[in-house]
Amino acid sequence: MASRTLLLAVLGAATASELQIPLFSQQGQSAAGNSLGKPLINTDYLQASIKIENLLDRAKDLYKIAQTSEDEYSHPTRVIGSEGHARTLEYIYSALEGLGGYYTLSQQPFPAVLGKVYESRLVIGHEVPESASPMSLTPPTAHKQPVYGNLVLVANEGCDASDYPADVAGNVAFVLRGTCSFGTKSQLAGKVGAVAAVVYNYESGEVSGTLESPTPDHVATFGLSGKDAGPILKKLKAGEVIDSIAYIDAEVKQIQTTNIIAQTVEGDPDNCVMLGGHSDSVSEGPGINDDGSGSLTLLEVATQLTNFSVNNCVRFAWWAGEEEGLLGSDYYVDVLPEEENMKIRLFMDYDMMGSPNFAYQVYNATNAANPVGSEQLRDLYLDWYSAQGLNYTFIPFDGRSDYDAFIRNGIPGGGIATGAEGVKTKEEEAMFGGKAGDWYDPCYHQLCDDTGNVNSTAWLVNTKLVAHSVATFALSFDDFPERTKASTLGADEQPTKYHGHRLVL
Structure with missing residues (x-):
């Protein structure tokens, strides 16, 4: 009964202090037997803890950070090498440091x-x-x-x-x-x-x-x-x-920039669910939707996850240099030893969660064309949208975001998005609202990608889906395909025509 009461208290709560949960020592044991004295992860409760107010407050913080680049660029930006990006990294790392040791944190510098x-x-x-x-x-x-x-x-x-x-x-x-x-x-x-x-x-x-x-x-x-x-x-x-x-x-x-990685202290370290978004913007604007929305979604889910215990480790990543050609995620996977590669059961990419003229887009990742498990992840998203009574549409899994290095190196992958410079169709207007004939994000890679450039409904819905994806695999990998020996494509092979938002072929 006490455990059930504790779980019910999570509904609507944003932090452990708001939950008024008694603090346990690292050595304390809960009824569930975990070392943190917290209820076991539950998707409904984690989703319920996601509040749009928290996301919008973080977006305002991020825009102020982007403004610190104005002396050099004459407008707000968080492009790598800028003051705005350096402060973005400080903001994310500081927020994670304040989560009471729930995560092991690391910074991974690399040349860009x-x-x-x-x-x-x-x-x-x-x-x-x-x-x-x-x-x-x-x-x-x-x-x-x-x-x-x-x-x-x-x-x-x-x-x-x-x-x-x-x-x-x-x-x-x-x-x-x-x-x-x-x-x-x-x-x-x-x-x-x-x-x-x-x-x-x-x-x-x-x-x-x-x-x-x-x-x-x-x-x-x-x-x-x-x-x-x-x-x-x-x-x-x-x-x-x-x-x-x-x-x-x-x-x-060439400059130096940094990836940020946060992994739960608790959970099986040989079976990790990994997810990522990118911390940088293009030089032309502040990047509040691209990919402030994704990186802040990760930060909010990571914050709310600290109210729970997990069975499998959860690893969050904030990539740098995505806009310059997926540099951070490429570097991370390239230097990953094979035994560490095999510990990542799947990678989930979250880039642009709140486009103003949104569609609920799911990468059409199939097992036939990608590492086995990619299709099961795709179907998890489909099932969730269907359960909420929401429409969805497929988009090509063609290398446009940070999942690319993972699938090239044998790690199942997938993700969701809400649209970039593509044009919404009449059919999609009927499915999602908005305006046919306009871009999904009319401010894509522009100065106007600011705090007014996110759709709160789409951002909240998709952050709850991200929470669901984390909770599902943090609890169990039952019925999810086992990893087989990692297979890396030859350096001269190009399975995708994009590498990031720019064509490579």
Whole structure:
């Protein structure tokens, strides 16, 4: 009876002090036999402890933190390397430190590449294509000045040195997107002496991509839509000579940044449920939805979890450098010993939990295409939405967020989201409300991603679902597939066309 009373007290409570639970020593034993003297995790009670007021208060804190970058960036941001990001890390770590030793905390510093484009311009013939945009992590043009040359068509998809004709040297390589990474295309163009490169799309849409890891052979590289490339391609194939001017003033530099990891002291350390969100924003804005909403959801769930005992360890991660190409999560998994890899039963990604024009999106992670267990996690989300009488929709599991390194290295993964720059359909308007034809997040990667850019209903619903996912696996992995020996894909294999929000293929 006493245990039941204690559990009922959790309803609506935010902290242990509000619960008025007697404090137990680390050596004390509860009726359930756990070392912390707390009731065993229960999904209903953990969900009930999630309050939108707490989330919104944290969002206000995060926006104030983003404002500390204004001296350097002239606007609020939490991009890696900024004061706003440094203080974001301090905020998260300090909050976790105040949770009474419930977690073992660690900071994982790692080198990160930060790229900034200050100015850019591409002129092809007598036209300035509207869709031309510099690739992320592109180097500048020579001496940060305009360079001139003819546009030279590269054979095939520009993935082999033999695709680049000799006359690319001193000119601008015109390369079709596909098969290999943008970084590979830029590097091959640079090796044969191109002064710049333009990667054009085989589809009508624009190309917003990243060169990923910088090399000395990368050249200034633009993306160009298939719509703008079509007439140019026709002229080149007809033998016309097209001159071009490329200009990029950019900086690519290496900095140090940090992941934050918190793992429950209690729970089986050989069977961990892991979840993560990213602590950084893009340089263009404060990132309160992307991914303040996800990182603060994790912080609130981690806070409320301290009212309970767990059977399996729970490991929270706040990744740095996600916006620069999933740098933090890549680093974490890359340096993880195989025996530690095997202790992670699954990884759950929570990125953008409260988009204003939201849809309840579930990554369509299947066992056929991903590590076994990914589909069971997907179905947990589906079952929960259905139980609440809520609609949901599937989105591709295509490498756009921090789950990518985990599934590449044999760890089951999945997650939920509420939408980024994609356009809501009429069918989704009927399912979720909002406005068809608009982006799910009209302020995606913009200055207006502030405290007014989160939908409270979606954020609260999804934070409760995150709590449910944690509680389910912190209690038991019964009926969840056992891990088999981790299988790592070859370094040159690309199972996903995205790596973060930018295309890599």
